[in-house]
Amino acid sequence: MLTKTDEAAPTDGPKHVAIIMDGNGRWAQSRGKPRLFGHSAGARRVRQIVEACPDLGVKYLTIFAFSTENWKRTQTEVAGLMLLFRRYIQKETKDLIENGIRVRFIGDRIKLDKKLVALMDELERVTAHNDLVHMTVALNYGGRDEVARATKRLAQEVADGKLSPDDVDEETLTRFLDTCVLPDPDLVIRTSGEARISNFLLWQSAYSEYEFIDTLWPDFTPEVFAKVLAGYGGRERRFGAVPA
Numbered sequence: 001m002l003t004k005t006d007e008a009a010p011t012d013g014p015k016h017v018a019i020i021m022d023g024n025g026r027w028a029q030s031r032g033k034p035r036l037f038g039h040s041a042g043a044r045r046v047r048q049i050v051e052a053c054p055d056l057g058v059k060y061l062t063i064f065a066f067s068t069e070n071w072k073r074t075q076t077e078v079a080g081l082m083l084l085f086r087r088y089i090q091k092e093t094k095d096l097i098e099n100g101i102r103v104r105f106i107g108d109r110i111k112l113d114k115k116l117v118a119l120m121d122e123l124e125r126v127t128a129h130n131d132l133v134h135m136t137v138a139l140n141y142g143g144r145d146e147v148a149r150a151t152k153r154l155a156q157e158v159a160d161g162k163l164s165p166d167d168v169d170e171e172t173l174t175r176f177l178d179t180c181v182l183p184d185p186d187l188v189i190r191t192s193g194e195a196r197i198s199n200f201l202l203w204q205s206a207y208s209e210y211e212f213i214d215t216l217w218p219d220f221t222p223e224v225f226a227k228v229l230a231g232y233g234g235r236e237r238r239f240g241a242v243p244a
């Protein structure tokens, strides 16, 4: 069982960290290997990062594994990634349960292979009682797509007479999002030197801090993670207000 080993785990650090895990392809190519070699190394890194969360005071970790745009990659890469997700779930389930990690998936499952969806459902079910770390994996996820799907469901409730248009506000829409049970991310990290959001948690990150770092995802060690979080400690978040 994974436990918090450090009683003095930071209390003022970010509770919810979201990560755009970028740079697997370049990491592999710089070693003369195929891109999928980088994705496999990236998957191993996920395990270390989620396991580092309790000591770093991170309760919620949300990771971008596959975007609604990633289908544009070659068929070989897409199929390889899908197989990697399946293998990851099969291989990691036991440790995730024992380590107190609750896993959720966000994104549209419609386009995903049925065997993969069954494994995702099962992993959510068997970790549902865990509470040490809440890991959310964004798979076939796009922020715009999520808002569009939420709006569709909301519109259906209006059409069914269950909801009045006058009662629709930010809180109402939030309830229809894939992330409805999660707090908004405090910090969004993107690895590999690119400084863009790429359709990740658009609604939820309205007031998040951002950290763009050069490290490629397979090189993102728990030590690098700790350093990024230490940098967050000094920031003043105002949520649109003026300083006190």
Ligand code: FPP
Residues within 6 Å of the ligand: 021, 022, 023, 024, 025, 026, 027, 035, 039, 040, 042, 043, 046, 063, 064, 065, 066, 067, 070, 084, 085, 088, 137, 192, 217
């Ligand atoms: C972006 O790097 C990474 C992805 C599209 C896939 C992310 C997947 C993993 C880290 C592995 C598996 C995750 C889980 C949850 C098992 P890129 O390929 O765009 O890199 P590049 O910009 O260098 O080409």
